[in-house]
Amino acid sequence: MRIRLSVLVNNEYGVLSRVANLFAARGYNIESLNVAPTHDEGVSRMTIVVEGEKEIVEQIEKQLNRMVNCLKVINLNDQPAVERELVLIKMHTNDTNRAEILRITDIFRGNIVDLSPESYTIAISGDSGKINAVISLLRSFGIKEIARTGLAALTRELKTN
Amino acid sequence: MKGYNIIVESLKKEGVDTIFGYPGGAIMAIDDALMDEKEIHYILARHEQGATHEADGYARATGKVGVVLATSGPGATNTITGIATAYMDSVPLVVLTGQVPTTLIGNDAFQEADTVGISRPCTKHNFLVKDVTELARTIKEAFYIAKSGKPGPVLIDLPKDVILGESRFVYPKNVKLSGYNPTTKGNPHQIEKVTKALLESKKPLLYIGGGAISSNASGQIAQLANRLQIPVFVTLMGQGAFDPESELFLGMAGMHGTYSSNMAIQNCDFLFSLGARFDDRITGKLDEFAARAKIAHIDVDPVSIGKNVITEYPIVGDLKNVLDQILEVMERIAEPVDFYKSKYKKWLETVNRWKTEHRLDYKKNPDVIKPQQAISCLSDILAGKNPIIAVGVGQHQMWAPQYMKLSRPRSFLTSGGLGTMGYGLPAAIGAQTAYKDRIVVDIDGDGSFQMNIQELATIVQEKLKLKIMIINNRYLGMVRQWQNLFFNNRYAHTDMTFQPDFVKVADAYGIEAGRVSKPDELNKAIRTMVEYDGAYLLDVIVDRLENVYPMVPSGAPLDRMILV
């Protein structure tokens, strides 16, 4: 199953490698990984998305908890969370597709953040489902490049969804 | 103060009295500072793997943190097998490695290795000290992490410019690690529940692992078993945690465990793991393991609980503390001892019947020494002498716990988790340096012994009275046994007929030695070794084709043992 973990760690060297190793040692490929400092500069939040067996990921959660520089592990599958991802999509454009690309960008509340005679770069944020939908819609117009941030997530305050 | 002095002073603050090491360019300044140091004894190994196992043997025998000092690059990589060995068996070590100057890190400088990178997966934690001002704090944290919670090795990588740097020396009083708070006490609610379940069970069984040794809980375990009159078995790592003469003791369980232990596991209705982690060498086929039992597990490491078996009663905490809590609850709610004597009488009778039905046994032969016979004989001669036994890996490693009576914790040193051949000799050296007056015997295999044979020099230099008893079958015996049982007797790459004359090797190092191959000379030869006032190597030529039994074939359920 697809598992999402939010992990608070000390913001220091070696931590990323230790965390990544727990997955790598089992032959698990991390699907996406987002790391950045929190409001406390000494603490970073990692949001990890990985495809794996539930029991094994539970084991990894415990191993994360055991790590000296890991502060907290939250399994986002267990509780409601707000999730966002940002994607930058660079499109090949021409006179026939510009209007349609703009329309789709609009519908998905995206912005054009860079343009040239032959290209648009679109920025869109949303949950992973929305991002996937946009990408599959735009694919037929000719995608040049994509950069995704990977998931960023926080648990919801009110636990009723 | 200079970095190298800060290191030495910090080690003294931690009460370090012995360091095992090997010098080199990156760490010379620390060696230099240690040279005139009175409070710390430096032991020069002959290989950094040797130094690391020596520190490990020292740590297991004493319960203190073992300290290693090695240089950058090859010095550091040579420690890795030793570190991985300690990691698998939860042994507290602090390994100090030299590193190229910070300005050169990542440049493929001379004798550079990414030591923190290489050691990361086999250390509990590791540090790269980037500034001399962080030295003291880092050392403080390293010792705290190594010995608290589930103990383990911690590595500190020390760039040369940090070692040579200058800073004020203040040794911190406390450690502040926000992400690291090992649980020590058990959850009272869980304790209450597990105690009730234990008292209500009809066929309870205690399962004692290495955690019993590292948390010094053998006193509590004896109290619990005796109070309720319930049987006990140990793992390889739990050897010495329970009185082998007790009527309640079943010996070792698992692949080469006793018939009674394995049968008890398969038939008990309550299996209580005290610091044992359900390793596959113990469980055999998992789905059929203890299938009739509810399982309770006390472990300081939450990762170990529920990993292989479904655990009805998990308790995270230090074993000794948790057992004290359980004993307290028992005082409150348990019936008097006599009640349990009669309640568990039938169960104990059944277990004891298994004991007498199939005792550990082997067939003697008047012409050739059986390995079991040599170990039994050693055990008899050492009775009451409180020995420390270290072993290599292989058949002899299994015969040792089967035939040695080990009644004290921290008296059996073995690489249980990683199974590192070559562990025995250096581990014995480490233990002997801590206990100069105790008898320490390395029961070794002819193959394993050769993997760290260079440490013979360390014995001589340190004037240790260590005994080495080689169970010489001129085979990589354990692998040969598997070839015998599962590979149609094709003995690929396991024949060790080409081996040096170990007596001459010992002689070349200046160590007394003898050889014995006749059963009727065995007793005298072992006595000579034990009584000799100095280091002694005894080469025991044994039956080449003896196998270790009982044996549960890999992947079979525990009650499908091959008996003798």
Ligand SMILES: Cc1ncc(C[n+]2csc(CCOP(=O)(O)OP(=O)(O)O)c2C)c(N)n1
């Ligand atoms: C470093 C290492 N290499 C290989 C092995 C695999 N192995 C396990 S037991 C064994 C044979 C050990 O032979 P010996 O030390 O003579 O002991 P014996 O089994 O004959 O008592 C081998 C090769 C190992 N455990 N460790």
Ligand SMILES: [Mg+2]
């Ligand atoms: Mg051998």
